[in-house]
Amino acid sequence: MSASAPQHTPILDLAAQLAGYRDEALAAITRVVDSQQLILGPEVDALEAELAAAVGARGAVGLSSGTDALLVALMALDVGPGDEVIVPAMSFFATAGAVSRLGATPVFVDIDPRTFNMTEEGARAALTPRTKAIIPVHLFGQTADLGALYEEPRAARPALIEDAAQAIGSVWRGRPSGTLGDVCCTSFFPSKNLGCFGDGGAVYGDDVALLDKIRVLRMHGSKPKYHHLLVGGNFRLDALQAAVLRVKLPLLEGWAAARRANAAWYVERLQARGLVGQDLRGERLTLPLTLPHHTHVFNQFVLRTPARDALKAHLERAGIGTMIYYPSPLHTQPCFAPLGYREGDFPEAERACREVLAIPVYPELTEAQREGVLAALCGFFEGEGRA
Ligand SMILES: Cc1ncc(COP(=O)(O)O)c(C=O)c1O
Structure with missing residues (x-):
């Protein structure tokens, strides 16, 4: 493509x-x-x-x-x-x-890397x-x-x-x-x-x-x-x-339920393909975690991988929109330099900013669109996207 x-x-x-x-x-x-x-x-x-x-x-x-x-x-x-x-x-x-x-x-303060x-x-x-x-x-x-x-x-x-x-x-x-x-x-x-x-x-x-x-x-x-x-x-x-x-x-509630259902759909299939939480030629795909007793409303479905930039390019070539929320953490923003923070102060936030990628999870996603996103993700992690 x-x-x-x-x-x-x-x-x-x-x-x-x-x-x-x-x-x-x-x-x-x-x-x-x-x-x-x-x-x-x-x-x-x-x-x-x-x-x-x-x-x-x-x-x-x-x-x-x-x-x-x-x-x-x-x-x-x-x-x-x-x-x-x-x-x-x-x-x-x-x-x-x-x-x-x-x-x-x-x-x-730093973040929990899972949530x-x-x-x-x-x-x-x-x-x-x-x-x-x-x-x-x-x-x-x-x-x-x-x-x-x-x-x-x-x-x-x-x-x-x-x-x-x-x-x-x-x-x-x-x-x-x-x-x-x-x-x-x-x-x-x-x-x-x-x-x-x-x-x-x-x-x-x-x-x-x-x-x-x-x-x-x-x-x-x-x-x-x-x-x-x-x-x-x-x-x-x-x-x-x-x-x-x-x-x-x-x-709103119906939309949130549809977002949750789309998220669950991705998680179930990516897990079934064995792509989650394993070292894949050094590239690990991590999916968003919903904590017990929490109801997530999935404004974004944010996965993470050290190969984020290559994955983003691969999904773009497949016609799939993605976003990076956020490319850099707050403590290293130039306007906060007078506060004296340095790179390395909050390693989890910094690493997340290098690895995160939001993929489509909006309520109106069709089955065909979800299948397309899944196929492109699998294509990437199973080898084709990194040629
Ligand atoms: C976490 C968070 N806080 C605050 C805001 C600010 O909202 P608004 O864009 O309506 O000013 C946003 C919106 O992007 C946000 O995502």
Whole structure:
């Protein structure tokens, strides 16, 4: 196959998903356009109530993005200069960026190589008297297992801000993400499990007073209008995005189940082919691990192999879209150089960044597409791709 083969299985196919709810989304958009109530208002109020019910939290606040959700959650917890916030060394930039933007210090910790997530031991080892908060990131769709930290009373631990941008609907030991810490941040970026038609995000959780403070902060800290109790920002969600999200929300659970089924399909067949966890001419294929008592929502299906770049090229030649989340860890990003971290500080995050590759797992994948991905993977690991 030529290097310029068209992709017949992209990493994500939002157009295929749209086909399932297009008419309702357009009707919802028309409703908002006709109302000319374009920012916050009844659509956002309704979304917040429906979202809280769907994720099993007491409340939700619609916001302008997942990044702003993190920022405003940290603001609501009064995080600022002199404070430390523990974050994983492997995440999307926003997790650590939000901390720095408030003048606080991100304190990185290494990940569990099997789940890509921060661990309880890692978080505890990084605690200091200055630790104001911990941000467990539920990377790729699986809740970070912070064990007993999720059970401790608020007075006995720093604030816990869940980053569920990739994990809305994930479950940890029977408890939904969003109810494990003090507040949970999510993103409605189009590629997320619940994506809108642009940028959007939300916080949700059980601490109603904290959610109320975030509601005030998203309107420049004003309550009532033009009376500014706090210095906030413009973190509002558009009514158009809320209306689209209200159409998509009832479909979310079915989509997550389809993602899980696709993931299980890959795992079962790759294991049956004997390709997993063995040395294959020095190239080992490792599949994502779902921990016991966790419900993974597979925003991404991320496999790992030291031959990642060759595998990526091979899959591209076969018309299969892939992505690298993430090519480098956070502690070695140039903007964090003043923090003094070095290559080698977090070997698991660094190695993961060299080995990870996300393959298509979206709910609308057809049987033929899954078979195509499987055949290309088997072709690579059984020899053909490395000629
Ligand atoms: C783990 C994580 N945190 C935060 C964000 C930020 O969300 P947004 O892109 O909506 O600002 C993302 C989105 O990519 C993410 O994956």
